[in-house]
Amino acid sequence: MKSKRGSSAVFIMVILAALVSITLALIYGVRAEALRSRMDGIISLAGDSLMSEFDIDIQKEYGIFLLKGSDRELGKKLRRYIEYSTKDMGDVELESVKVSGSRFSTVNVDLIRDQILEYMKLAYAEDRLDTLTEDAAEGSAENAMENRTLRHGPTAASLPSSSVPDESLTAVARSIADNIKEADKAFVEGTERYMINRYITDTFNSRTRAVSKEHFFRNEVEYILGGELSDRKNEKRVEMALKAMRFPLNLAHIYSDAEKRAQTLAMAELLTPGAAAPATQAVLASTWAYAEADNDVELLWQGHKVPLTKDRSTWAMDLDSAVEGIMGGTAIPAEEKGYDYGQYLQLLLFFKDENMKISRILDLIQINARMSQDGDFLMNEHWVGVAVQVRVNGADYGYEKRY
Structure with a gap:
């Protein structure tokens, strides 16, 4: 009788341990998904903020949106936008931020x-x-x-x-x-x-x-x-x-x-x-x-x-x-x-x-x-969109932003 009770107790403990593990896994998964969803919104919004830095004079006069900057300069700007939005999130590790405008060059007249x-x-x-x-x-x-x-x-x-x-x-x-x-x-x-x-x-x-x-x-x-x-x-x-x-x-x-x-x-x-x-x-x-x-x-x-x-x-x-x-x-x-x-x-x-x-x-x-406006203005230094690649906590986020 005591043997049966002992077996039941062990079985219950195993079940409880499994349930706790599952619960913790679910909590971790939900937390990770919530973080990913939040980062998705933050990075996308940061990309929109970057695109808002178009040449206002050109847009007003010609109706065309142009974004100026090298990939490195734009990457630094995007990183600053992301870091500002995540400064109070202690569990965020911003591993890499890359921005490229090559696919959206003004050379592409289309x-x-x-x-x-x-x-x-x-x-x-x-x-x-x-x-x-x-x-x-x-x-x-x-x-x-x-x-x-x-x-x-x-x-x-x-x-x-x-x-x-x-x-x-x-x-x-x-x-x-x-x-x-x-x-x-x-x-x-x-x-x-x-x-x-x-x-x-x-x-x-x-x-x-x-x-x-x-x-x-x-x-x-x-x-x-x-x-x-x-x-x-x-x-x-x-x-x-x-x-x-x-x-x-x-x-x-x-x-x-x-x-x-x-x-x-x-x-x-x-x-x-x-x-x-x-x-x-x-x-x-x-x-x-x-x-x-x-x-x-x-x-x-x-x-x-x-x-x-x-x-x-x-x-x-x-x-x-x-x-x-x-x-x-x-x-x-x-x-x-x-x-x-x-x-x-x-x-x-x-x-x-x-x-x-x-x-x-x-x-x-x-x-x-x-x-x-600008004596050094060059059309080949401007883009009409950018490709964004960001890695946060081992997860990759990719976007294309275009006017």
């Missing part, structure tokens, strides 16, 4: 593009964007800022677009003339390409529109298209592109208009009678079309509109003036309709390579920031 689209979508949702307006009143469409040239070597050498291959703007313009039916797509509101281009024309200066006198270049939109380090050179590139676009369209109108064909043939037969007349007619038609294209650009610069495809009412130049090269000023057509200069820029932007456009947006931000 990340910048995403931010611009988010900024524009918010602007649309809040109705902060006006409808497309005229560049300026007729005859007063001049941006009064002075022309500038970027001569600072280190700034030019460090531009984000310096390693991005570019295409000829004139070739882009000719492709528009060849694909004229695609031109209307440039003005379809709500599309991503439209919003990127609208961001450019709303944020940066152009020849006919001054957005900010605090910006370095007078012709910023033209810079995005042309890529030269001089306002005058970018203006010239866009001028050549517009003429390259307008010339074949004007020539097509001349050959489609019976009256203009008759005028060129009559003058050709007068100048070179006989078999040479058709060849002379072709030269006269080309001369007339180019003179009209030259006049088109002047009209756009003065705030007038020029349609992509013309009719008799929107044609400005007469044949005699075109051939003689005598102009008493800009010829004004009988009827004004079509696109203004800003819309022609938007048309060129629509057919421009997207990566190059974003890269040159970053160029302009860097140039302007170095002029007005």
Whole structure:
């Protein structure tokens, strides 16, 4: 009997010991899980705090969030945030803190593009964007800022677009003339390409529109298209592109208009009678079309509109003036309709390579920031997100934070 009682006592003691062990294990596990959950929140919040240190001036002016700092500098900041939040937690051993921005470099233009689209979508949702307006009143469409040239070597050498291959703007313009039916797509509101281009024309200066006198270049939109380090050179590139676009369209109108064909043939037969007349007619038609294209650009610069495809009412130049090269000023057509200069820029932007456009947006931000905010500002020292790796009490925590 005593033996049975002893066995029962031993059995009960074993059960009690097991229950105590299980209880302690559960308590320890719950405590460890509670600590892990708390640390998860602390580290994530510390990462958010780190991301809050974006460049406020850049964000206000361009709607883009940029975080500056080397991996080491950002790691030290994150450690300080975590240590501050855990200073009263005696059971926390912060073993390692690592931050890397390499995966979120501004070299990845898709990340910048995403931010611009988010900024524009918010602007649309809040109705902060006006409808497309005229560049300026007729005859007063001049941006009064002075022309500038970027001569600072280190700034030019460090531009984000310096390693991005570019295409000829004139070739882009000719492709528009060849694909004229695609031109209307440039003005379809709500599309991503439209919003990127609208961001450019709303944020940066152009020849006919001054957005900010605090910006370095007078012709910023033209810079995005042309890529030269001089306002005058970018203006010239866009001028050549517009003429390259307008010339074949004007020539097509001349050959489609019976009256203009008759005028060129009559003058050709007068100048070179006989078999040479058709060849002379072709030269006269080309001369007339180019003179009209030259006049088109002047009209756009003065705030007038020029349609992509013309009719008799929107044609400005007469044949005699075109051939003689005598102009008493800009010829004004009988009827004004079509696109203004800003819309022609938007048309060129629509057919421009997207990566190059974003890269040159970053160029302009860097140039302007170095002029007005921080003389040492470099886009390649900034990130649009970070990867965080932290080890606490042997447990690993990993996060990606992105604007």
